[in-house]
Amino acid sequence: MFSIASDDTVRLRRQFDLANREAMDESAEWPRMFDCEAEKASKCNSELALGLTSNGTSYALLSKIETLKQELEASRLKCRSREAPH
Numbered sequence: 001m002f003s004i005a006s007d008d009t010v011r012l013r014r015q016f017d018l019a020n021r022e023a024m025d026e027s028a029e030w031p032r033m034f035d036c037e038a039e040k041a042s043k044c045n046s047e048l049a050l051g052l053t054s055n056g057t058s059y060a061l062l063s064k065i066e067t068l069k070q071e072l073e074a075s076r077l078k079c080r081s082r083e084a085p086h
Contacts, residue, residue, distance in 0.1 A: 004012075
């Protein structure tokens with residue numbers, strides 16, 4: 001038959017209590033870590049949305065510039081064709 005000395009029982013109880021406190025501390029830290037990461041993600045989303053808005057504006061401007069370049073080139077070709085002797 002297996003028996004445990006009273007010293008072993010006390011030592012096991014202390015180890016259990018210590019492990020239990022460590023687990024409680026760690027589980028209490030998870031919500032804080034989650035909140036911190038959620039705040040970082042929210043900030044990144046805001047910055048991304050702002051960047052996409054400015055990039056969208058930049059893209060629209062670049063698109064307009066490209067359209068104007070094409071119109072200018074078409075006008076040049078039209079003028080050249082008018083100037084060329086027939």
